[in-house]
Amino acid sequence: MVAALLLISHGVLFSYCAVRKSICIDEGAHLAAGVAYLRWGEFSIYDLSPPLMRMWDALPAMLSGPNIPMAKPLRSILPGSRHWTYFEQFQEANLHALHRYVLMGRFMQLPISLGLAVGLFIVARRMYGCWAGLMAMSVYCLDPNVLAFASTVGTDLGLAAALFLAVSAWIKFLKTGNKSALLIAALAVGAAHAIKFNALLIWPVLVAGIFIWRRTREGLIGLIIVAVVCYVTVNLSYGFQLWGRPMSRFHFESQLMQGVQHHLPLNLRVPLPQYLVEGFDAQKWEADGVYISTLFGKAQFGGDWRYYPWMLLCKTPIAGLVLLACCVGSFFRKYPDRREIPFLLIVVAIGIGMVTAAKINIGLRYLLPAYPAMMVLYGRLAAKRWWWLIGMMAIEVGIAAPRFQSYKNIAAMRASVPDQDNGQSLIELSDWIKEKHLDEITLLSMGWVNPVI
Numbered sequence: 001m002v003a004a005l006l007l008i009s010h011g012v013l014f015s016y017c018a019v020r021k022s023i024c025i026d027e028g029a030h031l032a033a034g035v036a037y038l039r040w041g042e043f044s045i046y047d048l049s050p051p052l053m054r055m056w057d058a059l060p061a062m063l064s065g066p067n068i069p070m071a072k073p074l075r076s077i078l079p080g081s082r083h084w085t086y087f088e089q090f091q092e093a094n095l096h097a098l099h100r101y102v103l104m105g106r107f108m109q110l111p112i113s114l115g116l117a118v119g120l121f122i123v124a125r126r127m128y129g130c131w132a133g134l135m136a137m138s139v140y141c142l143d144p145n146v147l148a149f150a151s152t153v154g155t156d157l158g159l160a161a162a163l164f165l166a167v168s169a170w171i172k173f174l175k176t177g178n179k180s181a182l183l184i185a186a187l188a189v190g191a192a193h194a195i196k197f198n199a200l201l202i203w204p205v206l207v208a209g210i211f212i213w214r215r216t217r218e219g220l221i222g223l224i225i226v227a228v229v230c231y232v233t234v235n236l237s238y239g240f241q242l243w244g245r246p247m248s249r250f251h252f253e254s255q256l257m258q259g260v261q262h263h264l265p266l267n268l269r270v271p272l273p274q275y276l277v278e279g280f281d282a283q284k285w286e287a288d289g290v291y292i293s294t295l296f297g298k299a300q301f302g303g304d305w306r307y308y309p310w311m312l313l314c315k316t317p318i319a320g321l322v323l324l325a326c327c328v329g330s331f332f333r334k335y336p337d338r339r340e341i342p343f344l345l346i347v348v349a350i351g352i353g354m355v356t357a358a359k360i361n362i363g364l365r366y367l368l369p370a371y372p373a374m375m376v377l378y379g380r381l382a383a384k385r386w387w388w389l390i391g392m393m394a395i396e397v398g399i400a401a402p403r404f405q406s407y408k409n410i411a412a413m414r415a416s417v418p419d420q421d422n423g424q425s426l427i428e429l430s431d432w433i434k435e436k437h438l439d440e441i442t443l444l445s446m447g448w449v450n451p452v453i
Contacts, residue, residue: 002134003121007114009394010141013401014113018106018151020402022426023099023449025363027153029083031105032090034058035068042071043238046083047279048286052194052237053158057108061101067093079282084448091450099453105153113150116161117141120372123168124379127339132379138390139323139375142397145315148404149365155196156368162192163202164372167342170206173222174213175339186226190233197280198369201349205342212338235273242274250277254284286360293361294418307361307418308354314412315364319393321409323378323386330380343373361418421446426453 033046034054039062043051069089074082091098117140125133140146150157169185172178189206192199206226210219235243248266252258257280270277295304313321336344350370360366400407406420423446433441445451 003118003137006134006137006141007117010117010147011110011114013142013147013397013404014110014151015107017147017402017404018103020427021151021405021424023102023453024405024422024424024446025152025154026083026448027102027105028091028098028449029087030054030153030155031058031061031102032087033083034105035062035066035090036071036086038062039068040071041239041241043241043273043275044075044079044082044278045071045086047079047275048083048283049155049196049279050194050234050237050276052191053155053196055237056158057105057153060104060108064097064101064104066090066097066101069093079278080286087448091448091453095450095453098449102153106151109150109153109157112157112161113146116157116164116372119161119164119168120375123164124376124382127376128379128382131384132382135378135382135386135390136375139320139378139393140372142317142390142393143320143371144317144397144400144404144407145364145368146371147397148407149368152365152405154365156365159192159196159199160369160372162188162195163199163346163369166192166202167205167346167373170209170222170226171213171339171342174209174215174219177215177218182222182225183229185222186229187233189226190230193230193234194237197283198350198353201353202346204349205345208345209342212341234276238273238276240273244269244271245274245277246270249274250281252281254281254288256284257281295361296416303355303361305355308351308364308367311364311418312367314408314415314417316409317393317396318409318411319389319396322389323381324374326381326386327374327378334380340377343376346370346373347377363420363422423449426451 029046031054034051034056035058036042036045037051037055038058046054069086071086074086077085094101117137120140121133121137123133124136166185166188169181169188172181173185189199189202192202206223210216210223213219246266247261247264247268247270250257250261250270252261257277292299292301293303293307294300295307295310316324331344347370350367354360354366396410397404403425405422405424408415408417408420426445426449429443443451
């Protein structure tokens with residue numbers, strides 16, 4: 001009964017946020033690219049990450065019969081700007097229907113989010129008991145950052161769900177030898193790699209699990225099966241398009257890929273689709289310091305290691321911060337057992353990867369894939385004395401609804417927090433204009449979306 005109420009609450013808060021925010025961040029570009037994939041099979045559009053999640057989000061829009069501009073002519077444009085050019089064309093062709101298409105794409109993510117909540121309950125209950133399952137589900141369903149980015153068209157929620165399923169199924173396989181669990185883990189790893197490039201962070205966790213459970217032979221065989229299924233899944237997501245191009249056909253921008261190209265024969269055929277390789281290079285080039293980040297009133301190219309810790313402190317509910325601090329403290333009193341270590345490793349891998357390796361400081365959503373694993377570990381605190389914190393979180397989130405995109409906790413109201421205007425408030429602005437009976441205003445709008453929408 002409690003679990004059902006939590007799922008209903010999550011669905012209501014998700015829906016309220018989804019319908020009350022305008023097209024924000026790069027939602028429009030994600031959606032337009034997904035439509036281009038489905039209609040033209042043109043994976044050159046927005047190849048900075050693989051296409052699976054965009055195709056899923058764009059499916060209702062595609063079935064609604066939009067006007068779809070040709071995409072192939074844009075291949076000559078640089079990968080980093082290709083998707084914005086195509087979005088402008090798609091927006092112009094579907095101006096008054098675009099918000100409806102994006103809204104449908106947002107609700108394609110609701111079943112994934114609800115499924116992830118159920119998965120958290122099942123895994124935490126199996127590890128710690130029923131109260132722990134409810135604890136993990138409660139924190140997930142009420143977290144404002146989860147609600148903000150789960151209800152935003154993009155890749156973050158899909159990656160979070162796929163990585164969590166992969167780790168959970170892999171642990172079950174290593175523990176029991178269950179072949180179905182191995183297949184689920186392999187498909188989940190493949191889906192994660194077909195959604196986002198930083199899914200690569202899962203491999204050290206899978207390898208570590210083999211040694212933790214001391215299943216060397218079975219684990220290595222399982223790892224080979226996962227790798228094969230992952231390889232096939234990723235290639236299938238691109239339809240094997242332009243597969244096997246020689247190394248000489250690529251013009252890499254990132255130092256990493258230039259180094260790889262320098263050390264390999266130019267006539268070597270790359271056993272991957274062209275736009276996967278090109279997109280990985282373009283994303284790595286951007287991650288190496290193209291983005292401008294702001295922190296404590298200063299702007300800079302690249303990243304600042306203080307960005308994500310500071311954002312977590314400011315944008316996590318007070319009750320969530322207490323749970324996080326107590327959960328971290330519990331590891332000093334009781335060392336993690338082998339069921340917990342893989343979840344702990346995925347949190348550490350994503351945290352370290354974003355703080356040190358990637359120099360992208362443009363939002364907390366890049367940490368979203370670590371949230372489910374961390375919330376399972378909250379099961380260590382599963383006792384009745386902690387439940388008042390869940391009540392506090394529910395009150396704070398209820399007050400903040402539906403402005404989860406720009407959410408700050410009570411303690412951070414006067415803190416210097418990087419601007420969270422992602423263009424999500426144009427609907428509220430429209431309501432305000434009508435309320436004030438204004439004929440015109442001067443508007444400086446964030447993003448690429450035409451405010452006329």
